[in-house]
Amino acid sequence: MSLRRTANSYLRRLTGYEVRKFRPPAPKPAAKPKPPPAKPKPPQPPTLHDFTKLSVLLEVAPTDLLVALGWPVDDVAKVVDEFDQLTDELKQRYTERETLFPERWGVERGTGLTLYGLARLLKPKTVVETGIADGRSSFMILSALDRNEQGTLYSFDVRPDAGSLVKGHPRWRQTVSDAKDPRRSFTEVVDGLDTIDLFLHDSDHGYPNQMFEYESAWPKIPSGGVLASDDVDLTKAYVDFATKIGARPHFLFDRRKILGAIRREAA
Ligand SMILES: C[S@@+](CC[C@H](N)C(=O)[O-])C[C@H]1O[C@@H](n2cnc3c(N)ncnc32)[C@H](O)[C@@H]1O
Structure with a gap:
């Protein structure tokens, strides 16, 4: 019999108590490692509700x-x-010039008509556009400036080979944006312009x-000038901007995308 048991039998008889073997408390289970912070969700495209809550019309005819x-x-x-006459000229231009970009990158017919209009x-x-590709939107705008007999189009693209449809046009100013910092290239030119009567976004469509x-x-x-943007259905930026x-x-x-346009009200 162990010493503890012998001592306990005496103790129990004398006091009713006994000595228990010391058991250290069970170690606490190690805290679970915290999960890494959730990555921020990429901006979501607008829902139909984002458009309908604005109570505006979604036009289907450029006119x-x-x-x-x-x-x-x-x-x-x-x-x-x-x-209508311009459409034939553009077809002809496609046969004469070497184009390098997918044709579906160019603006749709309705957007082309809207830009010309x-x-x-x-x-x-002064007109500014971002995103040239082969220059279909540039062609529409420059054709209108020719008819007006005034105006300059400033176009930006990260690709130096962009704009073959309009290369050499006297009213065209091309900026090859620094691919690593296209915003700097954009700001440098835009800061030097007094006004932009018509602006078109058609470059990087991230928010x-x-x-x-x-x-x-x-x-x-x-006042009276217009900010236009192709592909406003890809992110909520245009809807948020208009609200702001x-x-x-x-x-x-x-057809396959939505063009947005905001006209600054007359002062
Ligand atoms: C949809 S295409 C433009 C189509 C053109 N507006 C037309 O109607 O033919 C987009 C162009 O934006 C250019 N791009 C992409 N990111 C850019 C950026 N941050 N700044 C300027 N151009 C950009 C691409 O090289 C591409 O040529």
């Missing part, structure tokens, strides 16, 4: 969009007639870049 932006029906009808109706001195371009261009747009500045956004549902 309706131009009228909704404030131009008389008769003036809009005139530019539509001119545009805006540039004819606004009679802008941060879209918002950056809208916020950079908008302060330069005078308290402006009425317009939309053109152009």
Whole structure:
């Protein structure tokens, strides 16, 4: 019999108590390692509700969009007639020049007509566009400037080989943006412009870049001027921007994407 048991039998008899073997408390289970912080979700594309909650019309005809932006029906009808002739010129240009970008990167017909119409109706001195590719949108805008007999188009692209459809046009100023820092290239040129009567975004369609371009261009747009953006269905940047500045956004549902346009109200 062990010493403890013998002592316990005496103790129990004398006091009713006994000595227990010391058992150290069971070690606490090690705390589970914390899971790493969740990665921030990439910006989500807008939902249908993001559009409908704005209570605005989603136009399907470029002519309706131009009228909704404030131009008389008769003036809009005139530019539509001119545009039909332009489509033939563009087809011809495609046969004459070497193009390097996928054709589907170019603006859709309805967007092309809207851009031509805006540039004819606004009679802008300065137009800025980001995203040239082969230059279909540039072609539309420059054709309108030619008819107006005034205005300059400043176009930005990270690719030096962009713009073959309009290379050499006297009203065209191309900036080859630094691929590592395209915002710096954009800001350097835009800072030097007094106003931007018409702006088109059609470059990197990520939320941060879209918002950056809208916020950079908008302060330069005078009353009556227009900020347009292709692919506003890809992120919520355009919808958020319109809400932030308290402006009425317009939309053109152009086959496979949505063009947005905001006209700065007359002061
Ligand atoms: C959709 S395409 C432009 C299509 C053109 N507007 C047209 O109608 O033919 C997009 C272009 O943006 C250019 N790009 C992409 N990110 C850019 C950026 N951050 N700044 C300037 N250009 C960019 C690409 O090289 C590409 O040529």
